[in-house]
Amino acid sequence: MRRAGRGCPAEPVRESGGRRTAVGLRHAVVPAAGLGRHRQGVRFAEVGAEFSFGEGEAVRPTEDRPGDRTANVLGPTGIGKLQIGMTTQEAEATGMVEAGEGDDDCGSWYLKPDVNGDAVVGWSSRGLVSIPAYDRIVTPEGIRIGSSLDQVEAAYDDLTGVAADKDGGSWGDGPALxxxxxxxxxxxxxxxxVNGAVVKLILEHDQPRC
Incomplete structure (x- = not known):
């Protein structure tokens, strides 16, 4: 595992077509071309975190895993054997992560079950702190990428954030918890x-410390 300096979460690095591509937790940029039907990303910043996500992302089906019903469910505390709060050693022992990079305080891996190679899992000194949804992954309440804001509000009555603020002028667009x-x-x-639909979904530690 290559170590990175402190500061922003370290980003696992992959090589594709002769170029080195890094995808991280605080700044994940989807190329405008070369990955399915991705188009120019929509960027926002909140609490020091910056993300960029493509509109109209191509979703590639995941393989069915008849023997593991938890493999396609994100939550309430993890996905399959991978659980928020477990140590980096425990996470690596699940066999679900690869290509890790960072230091003891902050870092990330690629999530192996994601055949697209885009899902990035984060760790900090608190252990595993974030797991993203991808493809057909759903929460126990049935929410997934593509769900409407109305569906999310019905599933989580404590939904807060600019996207859920009907009086703030940005209802339906931006982040929410x-x-x-x-x-x-x-x-x-x-x-x-974006436009009243989920384009990114992440299960997070309440106190990630990263």
């Missing part, structure tokens, strides 16, 4: 909405 007040302490969902 949900699942902070359920029975599963220490975790929540972070959503990014």
């Amino acid at each position: 949900g699942g902070q007040e359920d029975e599963h302490a220490g975790v929540h969902y972070r959503f990014l909405f």
Whole structure:
């Protein structure tokens, strides 16, 4: 594992077509061409985090795993054997992550079950702190990339953020958090909405410290 300096979360690096491509947690940029039908990204910043996500992302079906019903469910505290809060050693032992890069305080891996190679899992000194949804992955409440804001609000009555603020002028666009007040302490969902639909969904530690 190559170590990176402190500061922003370290980004795993892959080589594609002779170019080195890094995808990180605080600044994930989807190329305008070369990955399915991705188009120019929509960028936003909140609480020091910056993301860029493509509109109209191509979604490639995942393989069915008959023996593991948890493989396609994100939440309430993880996905399959990978759980928020586990140590980096425990996470690596699941066999679900690869190509890690960072230091003891902050870093990331690629999530191996994502055949597109875009999903990035983050860790900090608190252990595993973030797991993204991808392809057909859904939450236990049935929410996935592409779900409407109305569906998310119905599933998480504690939804807060600019996208959920009907009086703030940005209802339906931007970030929002949900699942902070359920029975599963220490975790929540972070959503990014564009035109009233989920384009990014991440299960996060309440106190990621990264």
